[in-house]
Amino acid sequence: MRRLPVTIAAALTATIVLAGCSASTSPKDGDAAAGDGPEALNIGNFLDITSWDPALADIGFDGPYLSAVYDSLIALDADGKPVPSLATKWTVADDDLSIELDIRTDAKFSDGTAVDVDAVIASLEHLKEGARSSEAYTHVAGFSKVDDDTVEIELTERDDTILYLMGLGRSYVMSPSAIEADSLGKEPIGSGPYVLDSGTSVPGAEYHFTRAADHWDADTYDFAELSIYPIMDATARHNAMLSGQINVQYGDVANMAQAEEQGWNTASRVSGWAGLVITDHTGKKSEPLGKLEVRQALNYAFDGAAILAAVGSGAGVATNQVFPDGSEVNDPSLNETYAVNMDKAKKLLAEAGYADGFEISMPMSPVFEMWKPSAEQALAELGVKVTWDNMQMPDYQLNAPNYPMFISFLAMDGDPVATVSRQVTSVQWFNPEPDYAENEVLAPLVEKVQSARGDEQLDAIKELNAALVDQAWWSVWYQANNLYYSAPGIKVQPVVGMMFPTLRYITHG
Known part of the structure; x- marks a missing residue:
């Protein structure tokens, strides 16, 4: 299956x-x-x-x-900040083109062999070539041994997300012999x-x-x-x-x-956002979506709080943002930017030249049926006529990004730079052709984020977040909680x- x-x-x-x-x-x-x-x-x-x-x-x-x-080389703390694990510390070069990792010397694999620098390099090379793990190493030129307890990661360009992604689950160290034997899928050998x-x-x-x-x-x-x-x-x-x-x-x-x-005991925290993913901000697939007023109208048409209550039993927070609620970038004041207002939504649609609405095709799968009634009601009232193309769930991820707009639930990241990368700038299954560079508002702000450092970078991301909301880059309805009982x-x-x-x-x- x-x-x-x-x-x-x-x-x-x-x-x-x-x-x-x-x-x-x-x-x-x-x-x-x-x-x-x-x-x-x-x-x-x-x-x-x-x-x-x-x-x-x-x-x-x-x-x-x-x-x-x-064991991972790097782990994350509860707030998504990289912390030591097998790598006891790391140093980023002044030119941002290399990272040295100091590797602890007292770890052993379950087969009794030592976790040494050679094993770490073998694992990193395996991860770099991995179908899923490679996402952390897209800007890596190679790995080299500095000495018996130091590995150097050589980068092709500055990468502010690599340490976070490694800590998230992309730096597990495996037995070199198991990698060579291609047996990890059946018999995991780690430390x-x-x-x-x-x-x-x-x-x-x-x-x-x-x-x-x-x-x-x-x-x-x-x-x-x-x-x-x-x-x-x-x-x-x-x-x-x-x-x-x-x-x-x-x-x-x-x-x-x-x-x-x-x-x-009960523990919960936001995990992902539900809403409309817009893949076409230039109007190439659907001319209306290329107009800011249309995208803003879509945001005003949906009552995220009501959808959260009806579908999510209130377990989450109504928001227009993709940066996690409670994080250092998320701005609660932005959550009222698109307080539901159908009259305003229709007015914006008319200003864009679509007083009578427009037609669009969207995919649908049983997984997302719970959101369909809310989407149908809001879009119909707005004057958007939807043709739903039904498909089974395994095909949804493959086909949905080919549509100009679709319903989804996307996982979020605790790291703000990773959020910019995964949600906006990098190729993802839900964003196969990022088009932010064609937006005269967002393009310079993204460049500012990518060139800034420290507090300046954080301030730049906050500015970008506000612009993403204003540009109605998505129609975010709410962020849902993950819940755990113990x-x-x-x-x-x-x-x-x-x-x-x-x-x-x-x-x-």
């Missing part, structure tokens, strides 16, 4: 959220004592592992699986805090792990046992937690009251950019 792309999986997740035998090991010194929390961590994830090979894996829901068996127990695991149903001996960061990963269960059905996942099979789950807002009755004694720290956080963010507490 074809697996869900992470962005489409996110949309399906939004639909759900908003509408065996475990292998054991003896606890080490420093393990949670009785009363401090459970010794076994049993996770109810939403999706199965995409691939045990980090070069082929998605980031979204793969985090718990991959972070169990692999992570746990080792996959293939004998007791059932692919697609349950995965059990034994604790790695003498892991260099054992204090961070202090659960003596680990199991992960991919359970897509929200009811089944909730029942698994009620029965005690799992003690952490990707939650459903409909179960909030029962979660409180059970005394479970049993007493277990704490989950959500991270923007990860649909399910990696294991370092699931702790006793």
Whole structure:
């Protein structure tokens, strides 16, 4: 069966959220004592592992699986800032064309071999060529050994996103022999805090792990046992937690009251935005969308708060922005820019020369049916006549970007520079032909972001954010929350950019 792309999986997740035998090991010194929390961590994830090979894996829901068996060179803190892991520190050259990583010398792969500079370079080269992981290394010329504990990343140009993307899940280190044997997809060999127990695991149903001996960061990963269960059905996942099979789950807002009755801990944070993705801002595919007044009219036509309440049970925030709510770039005052006003929307449409509306074709898939009634009602009232082209979900990601406009749910990033790159400037499945450079307002602001540094860069991104809202680059309706339930004694720290956080963010507490 074809697996869900992470962005489409996110949309399906939004639909759900908003509408065996475990292998054991003896606890080490420093393990949670009785009363401090459970010794076994049993996770109810939403999706199965995409691939045990980090070069082929998605980031979204793969985090718990991959972070169990692999160490990353760089990790992220709760706010999306890069922090040390296997790389104890890094230095960016004054000319921004190289990065030196200092590699720790006390890590070992599960096959007993040492994690050394040669292994790190082999992993980085594998990731650079990966179908998915290569996104972090698009501006990398190569990797070289400086000395026995230092790797240099050589860049073709300045790259302000590489460290963030590496920390997000694109810098896992793998056994060189496993890379050469092309066996990582079936038998992951890393230096992570746990080792996959293939004998007791059932692919697609349950995965059990034994604790790695003498892991260099054992204090961070202090659960003596680990199991992960991919359970897509929200009811089944909730029942698994009620029965005690799992003690952490990707939650459903409909179960909030029962979660409180059970005394479970609750954690939530915005994860992605729902709305209309506009791929044609120049009018090449659909002449009306090339006019600012038309795009602004589309924004005024939708009541994001009402859609969030109806579809999302209020679990999120109504906003016009793609920068995460609560982040340093998101400006709450911009959320009222397009307060729903159908009269104003129709007036703008008339000013653009479309007093009688216009016709457009849009794709539709069962995954997005929950948003269709709201879209149909608003667009029909505005005078936009839509022909819906129905297709099954696996074809949606392939075909939707060929349309001038489509409904989607896109994952967000915690890093503001990465948000500019992924949402605006770089080629993505949902943005196959970025056209910001043809917009006389946005082009110079993007250039300003790409050339500035530090606080000046942050200020430039804030200016760009305001301009993106004003230019109605999308019709954003709301940002949806990811929700997690955990049993007493277990704490989950959500991270923007990860649909399910990696294991370092699931702790006793």
